[in-house]
Amino acid sequence: MTQENQPSAADSDRDEPRPRITVLSDGPDGPDSLARLREHADVQVAHDEASLRAALPGSRILLVTDFRTESLEAAWDAADSLEWVHAASAGVDQLMFDALVDSNIPVTNAQGIFDRCIAEYVLGAILLFAKDTRNNIRYQQERRWVHRDTESIRDKRVLVVGAGSIGRQIGALCKAVGMHVSGIARRARDADEVFEAVYAAADIDTHLGDADYVVVAAPLTDATEGWFDAPRFAAMATHARFINIGRGPIVVTDALVDALTRGEIAGAALDVFEQEPLPSEHPLWTMDNVLMSAHMAGDFIGWRDALMQQFLDNLAHWRAGEPLFNEVSKRHGYAPGGA
Amino acid sequence: MTQENQPSAADSDRDEPRPRITVLSDGPDGPDSLARLREHADVQVAHDEASLRAALPGSRILLVTDFRTESLEAAWDAADSLEWVHAASAGVDQLMFDALVDSNIPVTNAQGIFDRCIAEYVLGAILLFAKDTRNNIRYQQERRWVHRDTESIRDKRVLVVGAGSIGRQIGALCKAVGMHVSGIARRARDADEVFEAVYAAADIDTHLGDADYVVVAAPLTDATEGWFDAPRFAAMATHARFINIGRGPIVVTDALVDALTRGEIAGAALDVFEQEPLPSEHPLWTMDNVLMSAHMAGDFIGWRDALMQQFLDNLAHWRAGEPLFNEVSKRHGYAPGGA
Numbered sequence: 001m002t003q004e005n006q007p008s009a010a011d012s013d014r015d016e017p018r019p020r021i022t023v024l025s026d027g028p029d030g031p032d033s034l035a036r037l038r039e040h041a042d043v044q045v046a047h048d049e050a051s052l053r054a055a056l057p058g059s060r061i062l063l064v065t066d067f068r069t070e071s072l073e074a075a076w077d078a079a080d081s082l083e084w085v086h087a088a089s090a091g092v093d094q095l096m097f098d099a100l101v102d103s104n105i106p107v108t109n110a111q112g113i114f115d116r117c118i119a120e121y122v123l124g125a126i127l128l129f130a131k132d133t134r135n136n137i138r139y140q141q142e143r144r145w146v147h148r149d150t151e152s153i154r155d156k157r158v159l160v161v162g163a164g165s166i167g168r169q170i171g172a173l174c175k176a177v178g179m180h181v182s183g184i185a186r187r188a189r190d191a192d193e194v195f196e197a198v199y200a201a202a203d204i205d206t207h208l209g210d211a212d213y214v215v216v217a218a219p220l221t222d223a224t225e226g227w228f229d230a231p232r233f234a235a236m237a238t239h240a241r242f243i244n245i246g247r248g249p250i251v252v253t254d255a256l257v258d259a260l261t262r263g264e265i266a267g268a269a270l271d272v273f274e275q276e277p278l279p280s281e282h283p284l285w286t287m288d289n290v291l292m293s294a295h296m297a298g299d300f301i302g303w304r305d306a307l308m309q310q311f312l313d314n315l316a317h318w319r320a321g322e323p324l325f326n327e328v329s330k331r332h333g334y335a336p337g338g339a
Numbered sequence: 340m341t342q343e344n345q346p347s348a349a350d351s352d353r354d355e356p357r358p359r360i361t362v363l364s365d366g367p368d369g370p371d372s373l374a375r376l377r378e379h380a381d382v383q384v385a386h387d388e389a390s391l392r393a394a395l396p397g398s399r400i401l402l403v404t405d406f407r408t409e410s411l412e413a414a415w416d417a418a419d420s421l422e423w424v425h426a427a428s429a430g431v432d433q434l435m436f437d438a439l440v441d442s443n444i445p446v447t448n449a450q451g452i453f454d455r456c457i458a459e460y461v462l463g464a465i466l467l468f469a470k471d472t473r474n475n476i477r478y479q480q481e482r483r484w485v486h487r488d489t490e491s492i493r494d495k496r497v498l499v500v501g502a503g504s505i506g507r508q509i510g511a512l513c514k515a516v517g518m519h520v521s522g523i524a525r526r527a528r529d530a531d532e533v534f535e536a537v538y539a540a541a542d543i544d545t546h547l548g549d550a551d552y553v554v555v556a557a558p559l560t561d562a563t564e565g566w567f568d569a570p571r572f573a574a575m576a577t578h579a580r581f582i583n584i585g586r587g588p589i590v591v592t593d594a595l596v597d598a599l600t601r602g603e604i605a606g607a608a609l610d611v612f613e614q615e616p617l618p619s620e621h622p623l624w625t626m627d628n629v630l631m632s633a634h635m636a637g638d639f640i641g642w643r644d645a646l647m648q649q650f651l652d653n654l655a656h657w658r659a660g661e662p663l664f665n666e667v668s669k670r671h672g673y674a675p676g677g678a
Contacts, residue, residue: 117491123516124466131463136632137476143624145616147633149640152456176515177462277484285482293475294486301488 114298162218220247233259453637501557572598
């Protein structure tokens, strides 16, 4: 790849048959769906700072499929021709370094792709808590027939923290099965067909105690980092369950562990963590009121192809000189349209 | 109680202040909610054949809260004044002995009480399979971070076998979250707002193979006993999951175990069993593609009070000489209105 480190003639002609695109991936081979992209572009694959430095010069577009990377900031000075950065992920927190934020290069993301499956994951977690399914599995392992009465989810109250694209889909599924859904957004707004109310983030403490289920679907930004701390957990109902499918660092994990241990809340379902993978010695692994998964809530079978298709759709916009869709507000750190 | 074994003057006057009611319960004290009934009636509690023989003479109404009992048939000749039998359960299979079926005594059941929570249980089981939650729990126990891609339930096909009151509620919840729902009933009927199609039971083999999830919500009758046997499981898709919240004997359990072992179907969620409690040596306990619970899918917190309230509502009908609701077709073994 280093042999190819010659800037192409970067001009504003979007009709050139094969624009140079760098793909920043988590492996040297890039995603399986790369063959489809090669039909449309001169593709350079990078997976670390060195290969990124080699690939970026002359690249007009950067496709980031590894949302955990920090190598882009390190190699940023090699980006001499970039016109567009697409993050094939819902969260773009790792991309929001100053040089990119301050540039006039638009950033788009994968808004919409993961919404539905994340919402299904959340509804599954809610039903798992309500039906005491963890104990069904435990009693099955112990070969014990233990009848219990369990909870209905009908008319239970869900507070979706982060009322954007993913939060709205979560709310829609919860409403469809007869739950009451409220949201937290940066600013309060009127009720709509999903949210019975949308409160301002500044007023969250007034509403946390009313929820049977608190679901974090917010992006990680300076404003949301460490948002769920000891006082917030203490403000929740003792029977409440806490579900995080947003980003791990929105939660002060030690405070969550303490709240679960002390019974300040009743349970947690966590798909994201401050440190991923979660270290094997972490106390969360052994808590039986915690359901954990490996940052996979939105990853339905076929998601890689769906992400590539979405990028190709946006690439068609770019080629045609049309506005890109899913453009992220770099100041706020997420695509507008809700949160 | 034997001292009270004097028939009251059984007449047709439904205005008598305190009609004699026998409660056949699974314990000598009867249900906790009995105090409410005593406000309205002269209550005799029985829990086996002997106490039933003592209580029945003179009782105009029998309230059966133990749906597993066979003692009623044994003590039936002592029922000299019965005008109405209410089963505080959805299934009435144990009550359908010849002498009661052949009598002109109406039987009512608890249709409606358990529907919603059973439907929630089914949706929870579907999401558990789709999201591979059993493996999430297993990996958590092993402290292993294992990312997988999982299934969406959107547009998946659910076949509800038994399209009555419970089956309809199951279908309604599944449809609400974007699944396609068909039903099996005794006779085919037109599509409606829940079921995209309702096929005749005689045609079930034509449709089993199309379903991603097969849910048994049928009553136990002569026609449904042993319905799901080896050929029926073989007819299902290998990726299909089988969910039984109806009655255990509708399924040939050995055939189900074989089908799960051979991979003819992908998984099963079972709330009911041919033998309850399931013996601890049964192979189902240790199958990791099986989710089990102790005949509790419909038993939400507060169900006993809800059952008593439903009986009291019907008692008000009886007192007023109005038609009872939820009357069971003794010939078919369930309350009409669908299945």
